[in-house]
Amino acid sequence: MVLPLNEQVVEVEGKISGNVQPTIPALHPSRREDIEFVLYVPPPTDLSDRGGYEEWIERMRFIEEDLHRLLQLPHDKFWCQAVFDEKLHRCLDAYLRQAPRSYDLLSHLPGEALSLHQEIHRLVFMTYLRMATHKESKESHIGPKVFGDILYENFIFDIPKLMDLCVLYGRENGPLLSKMITNVFTQQPKYKDDLRATLPTVCQVFDNIRMKCGVGPESGSGLSPQKLDQTQITQDPLVTMTTEEFEDVIYYLSDTSITLSVFLEVYPYACPIFHHSRFPQRLAVFYDVLTPVLAQAIKSRSHKNQGSKLMLKRRLQQGRKHLIKAFHQIIQVCCILPILNHSSQKLCDTQQSVEAFLDIFSDIQGERRFLADYESQHMIQDAFDILLQADCVVDETRLLFIQDGINSAFATFGKRKKPKGAKKAGGRGSPDGSAGSDEGGATGGGASGGGGGAAAVGGGASVTDTHMEAYHHSAFEGDGACARTVTGVELDSLISAIKDLLPDLGEGFIERCLEEYDYDQERVINSVLEDKLPVPLRDLDRTLPRHVNIGPEKEKPVSYLSERRSVFDFDEFDVFNRDTVDTSKISQGKKEKNPLGMNALDDKSELADLRPLYDRYGSGVMGESVYEPDIYDDEYDDTYDTGIIGADDADSADELTSRRAFITPRVLEKPKRPNQELPDGSEESSEEEVRRDQFVADPAVLRAKAEERAQSKAQRDGRKRGQGQGQKSQTQPNQAQANDQQKKQGQGQKGGDGGQGQKKYDVKGKPKGQGQDANVTRNRNYKDKHKSTVANHNRKAMADKKRKV
Numbered sequence: 182m183v184l185p186l187n188e189q190v191v192e193v194e195g196k197i198s199g200n201v202q203p204t205i206p207a208l209h210p211s212r213r214e215d216i217e218f219v220l221y222v223p224p225p226t227d228l229s230d231r232g233g234y235e236e237w238i239e240r241m242r243f244i245e246e247d248l249h250r251l252l253q254l255p256h257d258k259f260w261c262q263a264v265f266d267e268k269l270h271r272c273l274d275a276y277l278r279q280a281p282r283s284y285d286l287l288s289h290l291p292g293e294a295l296s297l298h299q300e301i302h303r304l305v306f307m308t309y310l311r312m313a314t315h316k317e318s319k320e321s322h323i324g325p326k327v328f329g330d331i332l333y334e335n336f337i338f339d340i341p342k343l344m345d346l347c348v349l350y351g352r353e354n355g356p357l358l359s360k361m362i363t364n365v366f367t368q369q370p371k372y373k374d375d376l377r378a379t380l381p382t383v384c385q386v387f388d389n390i391r392m393k394c395g396v397g398p399e400s401g402s403g404l405s406p407q408k409l410d411q412t413q414i415t416q417d418p419l420v421t422m423t424t425e426e427f428e429d430v431i432y433y434l435s436d437t438s439i440t441l442s443v444f445l446e447v448y449p450y451a452c453p454i455f456h457h458s459r460f461p462q463r464l465a466v467f468y469d470v471l472t473p474v475l476a477q478a479i480k481s482r483s484h485k486n487q488g489s490k491l492m493l494k495r496r497l498q499q500g501r502k503h504l505i506k507a508f509h510q511i512i513q514v515c516c517i518l519p520i521l522n523h524s525s526q527k528l529c530d531t532q533q534s535v536e537a538f539l540d541i542f543s544d545i546q547g548e549r550r551f552l553a554d555y556e557s558q559h560m561i562q563d564a565f566d567i568l569l570q571a572d573c574v575v576d577e578t579r580l581l582f583i584q585d586g587i588n589s590a591f592a593t594f595g596k597r598k599k600p601k602g603a604k605k606a607g608g609r610g611s612p613d614g615s616a617g618s619d620e621g622g623a624t625g626g627g628a629s630g631g632g633g634g635a636a637a638v639g640g641g642a643s644v645t646d647t648h649m650e651a652y653h654h655s656a657f658e659g660d661g662a663c664a665r666t667v668t669g670v671e672l673d674s675l676i677s678a679i680k681d682l683l684p685d686l687g688e689g690f691i692e693r694c695l696e697e698y699d700y701d702q703e704r705v706i707n708s709v710l711e712d713k714l715p716v717p718l719r720d721l722d723r724t725l726p727r728h729v730n731i732g733p734e735k736e737k738p739v740s741y742l743s744e745r746r747s748v749f750d751f752d753e754f755d756v757f758n759r760d761t762v763d764t765s766k767i768s769q770g771k772k773e774k775n776p777l778g779m780n781a782l783d784d785k786s787e788l789a790d791l792r793p794l795y796d797r798y799g800s801g802v803m804g805e806s807v808y809e810p811d812i813y814d815d816e817y818d819d820t821y822d823t824g825i826i827g828a829d830d831a832d833s834a835d836e837l838t839s840r841r842a843f844i845t846p847r848v849l850e851k852p853k854r855p856n857q858e859l860p861d862g863s864e865e866s867s868e869e870e871v872r873r874d875q876f877v878a879d880p881a882v883l884r885a886k887a888e889e890r891a892q893s894k895a896q897r898d899g900r901k902r903g904q905g906q907g908q909k910s911q912t913q914p915n916q917a918q919a920n921d922q923q924k925k926q927g928q929g930q931k932g933g934d935g936g937q938g939q940k941k942y943d944v945k946g947k948p949k950g951q952g953q954d955a956n957v958t959r960n961r962n963y964k965d966k967h968k969s970t971v972a973n974h975n976r977k978a979m980a981d982k983k984r985k986v
Contacts, residue, residue: 256321329369553595
């Protein structure tokens with residue numbers, strides 16, 4: 182049996198002490214090869230500098246040769262180099278830090294440079310894959326415990342390196358990379374402790390981004406009150422920072438989000454560690470606070486050009502999408518999968534998983550934007566259905582509370598994501614147009630390149646341009662925005678605007694591109710100019726006219742007449758629903774007289790419509806009926822059975838068509854006197870007397886009535902006065918004469934009063950300037966106090982009094 186490498190020893194060549202050949206451990210610094218590894222530098226952006234470009238090409242060739250030589254070393258030599266060669270680790274670390282990520286494009290590089298960079302990309306992955314394998318064969322292996330100590334003590338792997346490996350190779354070699362990282366954590370459990378220690382650093386990164394943008398808890402823009410002098414001096418950092426600093430913030434946020442999301446996807450066993458630290462709640466708060474502010478800043482700030490603004494918007498959308506994806510990954514692993522998997526190796530029992538799910542979503546009910554975007558990408562109802570099927574008690578009240586909060590947030594901020602372009606047939610599709618999930622690229626790429634160790638060596642780790650561009654298109658997709666529909670004049674305007682810039686393109690091709698990119702004019706132009714169109718649009722004829730059927734059958738425009746509603750719909754004169762109309766029933770102006778000279782009343786043709794009535798109710802003789810007494814009709818209306826209807830009378834046809842007698846309206850009838858005697862045999866009652874509130878009364882009649890009332894009153898007053906004087910004359914004749922004499926004297930003294938009697942109150946008094954006596958002043962005050970009861974001041978009260986009479 183071959184000993185593991187950590188227990189093997191080798192003889193030192195050329196050295197013999199006595200008859201004993203000296204030996205050294207197989208893992209010894211003296212056994213490493215002398216290889217000069219150079220540091221990696223990213224590809225140049227300016228290819229016009231031929232000197233810099235040639236220097237970069239030469240450096241890449243050196244790295245390629247050195248990595249090829251390293252991978253060809255035997256097992257013991259390779260590990261001596263991996264453990265004791267610091268230049269190797271500096272070269273690999275430089276590549277992990279500075280290499281373009283899988284969502285960055287290298288299309289600006291020539292073909293030779295691009296293939297060279299892809300080869301180095303593959304060699305670096307194979308180097309780390311070999312260093313993560315403790316047993317290559319039965320003869321070449323290392324003890325598991327010693328292997329873990331070698332990795333940890335020599336810093337061959339650490340948490341940042343593992344995250345960088347996930348970002349660089351997670352999309353193409355997901356399954357193989359997942360096995361590699363799982364083996365590292367299994368052989369050395371101390372890495373899990375390092376991951377727990379790394380979580381505060383990750384949270385601090387998010388806090389630093391918030392502080393940089395001025396929305397952190399200590400930046401003065403939180404809920405705590407600020408001092409007056411502080412509010413006057415402090416300005417928005419997103420406005421005052423330079424363009425380079427603002428772009429660094431967006432790129433830093435995007436890179437951090439993608440790194441975290443892909444790491445949790447490749448190594449799902451890290452999700453419980455993040456969950457126990459309440460990382461999902463902090464992630465939701467960070468998303469809800471920062472992303473709207475950055476989106477508004479991108480719109481308000483001035484940019485170098487339109488392409489720079491568009492790139493910042495895409496990177497921000499990319500970061501938002503992966504933050505939601507990381508949150509969803511933690512929820513799935515810690516809450517949903519333990520319910521679906523009924524094995525003994527689950528992370529926590531079912532009840533704890535349900536409670537954890539409810540606790541997380543109850544804590545983030547205030548982050549409405551995050552909930553709306555999460556609902557746009559992952560329907561929460563699917564998770565609710567799984568929870569309700571669990572073999573445990575679920576608090577449905579809390580579920581209803583969470584669902585109401587998410588529905589309210591989605592109604593305010595959310596938009597449902599719709600399939601676009603070639604993906605309409607099969608729902609959400611992959612970037613190449615085939616039906617499936619957007620996240621399926623990682624699994625597919627990994628399966629194609631990582632079926633086993635030998636397959637990976639042969640080329641499974643290669644990153645082709647198609648893979649990178651496909652992921653680039655998937656990463657830049659919207660963050661849950663709804664695909665709008667544009668038709669009519671607006672669509673014509675978008676097509677004509679693109680046609681003016683790119684006259685070689687056909688209108689049909691432009692329309693298809695607009696559908697694919699959610700009618701975003703800038704994205705269409707940018708994709709066409711950079712030749713980054715997805716696969717379905719690449720195979721399409723760019724001169725395709727608009728009238729050609731380029732996709733699913735479009736809905737025909739709805740006519741206004743089809744939506745028209747009227748009470749005259751489908752009648753005999755509805756020209757919108759009838760092709761022919763009987764024009765003989767249509768006349769312009771008055772109808773002509775009967776050509777035969779017959780009177781309209783003499784025409785009995787309309788009486789034919791009454792024949793069914795005669796047949797139904799009888800022959801027209803009173804008392805006869807065709808109804809049988811033993812038949813009961815439940816639907817029969819007997820409301821008017823007690824009365825005698827005209828159809829039962831033996832009237833002639835002339836009487837049926839004759840008009841009734843004219844009745845004079847009550848208002849126009851001649852009013853009757855109240856004291857007028859009614860003729861004998863009249864049955865009219867007092868209720869038929871003319872009311873006083875007639876519409877318009879005759880003024881002459883009113884004057885006559887007033888004069889009659891005055892005469893009647895005078896007569897009554899005269900009779901009373903005569904009776905009183907007669908009594909007084911009998912008892913006190915002398916006193917009455919004396920009173921009459923005094924009265925006449927008083928009238929003589931005040932003859933200026935017109936003979937109407939002595940005034941009760943004197944309010945006129947003396948001329949102005951001569952003063953007034955006390956009686957005049959008292960009378961004036963009395964009149965002013967009681968003037969509301971006389972004259973025109975009490976017209977409202979008197980009007981009410983007249984109505985009541």
